[in-house]
Amino acid sequence: MTARLFLLTLLGLVPILLVPTWTMGLIVIGVLIIVGVLDFFLVPRIHDLRLQRTPGPLVRLGAGTHSTLTLINDSPRRLRLDVRDAWAPSAGAVRTRSHHDLAPGEEAEVRTALLPVRRGALPADLVTVRSRSVLGLIARQKSIEVPAEVRVLPPFASRRELPSKTQKLRELEGRSAVMIRGLGTEFDSLRDYVDGDDVRSIDWRASARAQDLVVKTWRPEKDRRVVIVVDSSRFAARRCGEGTVFDAALEASLLLTALATGAGDRVDVIVADARVRAMASSRRAHDPVHDLSVVLTPVHPELFDADWESITASVLATARQQALVVLVTQLDESTLADDILPVLPTLTSRHRVVVASVEDPSLRVLAEARGDAEEIYTAAAAEAELLTTTSLRTRLRGLGVSSVQAAPEDLPGALADLYIRLKVTGGL
Template sequence: MIYPAARAIVVAGASAPVALLIGVIAPAYWVAGLAFLGFLVVLLILDAALGASPKDVAVTVGGLKSAAAGSEFSVEIALAFARAAPAACEVAIDSHYLLEAPDGLRTRVRIVNGRGEAAIRLIATRRGVARFEQLWVRWQGPLGLVWKQRVLAVADEIVIVPDVRSLRERSADYSHRDMLHGLTARMQIGEGAEFDSLADFQQGMDRRAIDWKQSARHRKLLAKEYRTERNNNVIIALDSGRTMCEPLAGLPKIDRAVSAALLTAFVALKDGDRVSLFGFDSHPRVSTKPVSGARSFALLQRVAGAVEYSDRETNYTLALATLTTGLQRRSLIVIFTDFADTISAELMLAAVGTLLKRHLVLFILFRDEELEGFAAAEPNAPEDVTRAVTAAALLRQRRLVVNRLKRLGVHVIEAAHDRAGPALVNAYLEVKQRNLL
């Protein structure tokens, strides 16, 4: 495709008043204006004929084929001209709703010895598959009067997966057994603990661990040592309803939840427990059977990546009733969710109450830093006061729901979006150490 550049349009537009002025002052020379326009057309044709033609350029698109949600990456573009390469050209790519381009989707490329390279910086905002259908390359002719443009079909795609970068950073620590159970394996007392052996009672040990009969027989204090029970069920439920799909620090809350869930699943699998994932909004959407072993993490990662964004209200009654169907043993149920007020949380509280009869329930809530900022901000205008009062009321209602959950016996974790994963892992390890299952 060849079309006039801005320079040609400006020259043609500027020549019109001059031609009109000549026609008024010297009507006999009115043909001079037509002659100038004809000369400009010749220059345009000459500029289009000189230099490289659109079919003389070859483009190669490279870069990552997959990226984590919330990460930054670049699409690398390489250009090669067969002949008469220009000094510079412009490259643009398709936009996609899963991606953001902080510097724009178009960039300028310098051409040296017929070749040039460019990188367009992108940020993955959501999970899914981002496809690039077309790529545009254009450059000006030697006279700068025309643009030569070529549109290429690239059919390239980037798979945006859940963010597991924190898992890679902490995998060496969490995979070490001493990091999971501490330096000693003593006094793991509680429901589900297994007796391991007797040991001499030492200062600092729990007095409830003393075996008085054996101590009387051996004439010294002996304490029972317990072995932590393994192969527990850990069910991670992800609410993907409307509230959880709202953005939080640039990413939907559900993506933050998926990252924290995968980190905890990795630790639980390494510790010998069985993990399953459950996704729901108005209906149950995805579910896995409990799996064990580190090799099963890839399956959980694929299932977590398939949790879709939803604009529906969450149906806790149906979801939690479906979740507990078939559970024959006491399990740790981790629920990632959010709520706006006490009214929307009533059904959630009723549904959670039925779970507590047999299972241990742990809620993960992201701190609403935006509301906290509005409530704490110094008011400078009447609308700031209104915003602060509304935010404080919403936070107060949120606190009421959290307190009701705690009174029911639910373990509640409130953490910032970037600390939710470690906070959940610490809570899981505490549950294991106290043998609450």
Template sequence: MPTKKLILLMLVVSLSLFVASFFGITWTFIILCNAVVLFATFLDLFLSPNKRQLSFERVLPQEMERDITYEVELKIENHSDKAIKFRFKDDLPQSFKRPFPYYGTAEKDRATIVTYETAAPVRGEYTINQLYFRYRSTLGLWEKQKTVNMEKTVKVIPDLTETKEYLENAQKFLLHEGVKIKKQNSSVGEFAKVRNYVVGDDPRKINWRQTAKLQEVMTNEYEPEHGKHITLLIDCGRMMGVELKRGNRLDKSLEAAIAVAAAALKKGDYVAVLAFSKGTKVYVPPGKGMEHLQTILKAVYNLKADAAESNYGVVLNYLQTVQKKRSLLLLFSDVKTFLHEESALAYLRRLRQRHVFLMIGIEDEELRKQIKKQPSDMQSTMVKSIAQQQMVFKKREKNRWEKQGLQMIEAKEENLAVTAISNYIDIINRGLL
């Protein structure tokens, strides 16, 4: 393909010959000049490296976490005796960050490695196939294109940042609304270890023998019995597709659910996962051990929010058939939508006799913003009034459900995982299972 440089050259030559024609130059001279220029350009094209002298290898991760930046490495082997200037576009999906075209230079008779950064904001499985590579001739008058087939499948999974943070520093997740919740009945749990006494520990658990021996105040630490059953319920209905600052409600719920699963599996509990909308979409039976986290991740990473409303009654009825053992039912859903489902209340009353139920949703920041906003005209006053009415309804219905032992909690999107894990640990430590 001709480059802008070649087109500009031909325009300059043509303009020069046009001006010279007024001074009586012959047609022979004009044809000869054009022939010389064309011969020079084709010679430049002929002497440029052949496509077969170029080979490519792309290296990118098989799994990418949502909205996390990764480096993709492209190895370009130039087997010719000429350096080339190139630009390329990779066949990334449109939802990916695409820093193209990418410009660079490949040295002669050697391999050149270039890297670019990309990020995927939407979960799912994607196929990255072709690479579109263009390089210029020595004089830059022509540009050759080579399309390379390099098929690669990439899975975009939920952001595991909070899961990794918990596994590295669990104490960070033991705080909820500024109050330490790692408390338990003194008669519940088994001895774990002896550690240094810190402010807030029960003085009755001081180990006086070790204190006298080490000349430091030491205390016994107990932990709950392991092997409890945790069932994570993930709503994939219409309201879970509502966009947030980063991703949507389903994205944040999945990331929080995986963090809770990691916390429970690390403590030796059994974890099951049930994702649903109109019906059951995914069910992962109870499993134990950190390897079960990969099973859960593979099952739920590609979940999408449906356009239909969730059918809580059908799902809770199905749950009674598959979960016979007493467990903690941790539901990630939209609280406001759930409160309108009176049919679910009958099923939950039966489930409550055997299981512990806790629902966690994402706080509606826009609703709180409208309530705090000072009205300036009639319209803003009406908006604030409706927002206050919605908040009163939500609080009234939540109180009605909580009186029947069905607890509901809302958290800010950035604190969803912390809130879920801290409440899970609180329930376990209080021996409610």
């Protein structure tokens, strides 16, 4: 029943008030019933209406997209429709209701703007269609399932740091005037010695021939292997800053992938917890960052512990030659002692290992609080957690494992700087 039927009922009260008899009341009620039943049979059925959804292009989180709903009238009657194009709340659908008057064989398109607030594959909800006649007293309504989804990629906000990091790599590769020497890098060319050069880089034979000091210049080795392991276990689901630990890990992985592939290295990414959730490689990818984003889009942390023996086996199967293995995980004391440390010798015997972790910025704030007794006890607990993390990083350094820890927004840049530093020193 529509608002028009309600208004008609109110109008029917006028004659009843003027002639307050049972006969007049029965007449008014009879007229309303007859008009309502007649209008019900005049309403066209919806089963001859065809619906099709066409989702818009892939977007990164923070950008807008759209979805197009096509309505096709296959019935021999005119359809007067009210349509609600519903989506999941996280899709951020704007103005989902529309009105249409379709002649037989006519079609119409409904464009729904979407402003997603969550990464992943966001599904469409039911399309609710309400059909009415010319009188509009009674309407037929049906909710129809029209499958569709919009894929929202990780935001990759850290790409703003890519130009500056790439410039450092270009300096290492000799594309600027300054050449940097690093142990274990590839020989590039010879140049005259200038004050401040490392005496170990002097080529004595070339200097004897030139009768002047000549030094060797070097460039970082290319076509190296980088394997990034992103922990998607229960630790990654923890809220940290404006997102989760897993979101910060994805940002760091995307920036390192863009930087390493730009430097000519091959990057493999493994997302795992109790099982391997996703794998991506830049070997045959035209756009490694985009391909990695597509692979990571539907992956979310699961409330399981990570199986580091299985993860180690996957790393060894992926990179049989020496590689830089980056473990993006949480520095938890029990997990590190019981699960990670036992498998580290297997990895370090063949690869260079780096552990990257997200630091909770709220710990620093809590550790500095000095208000009442409750805040002091909380500060002591936060300080103890920070000292434990520092101790774990020292323990890893003693095993020959580099580590980096930073706030969620700083982790991508810190990990990229560590990669560049390893390039300079020939650590790859």
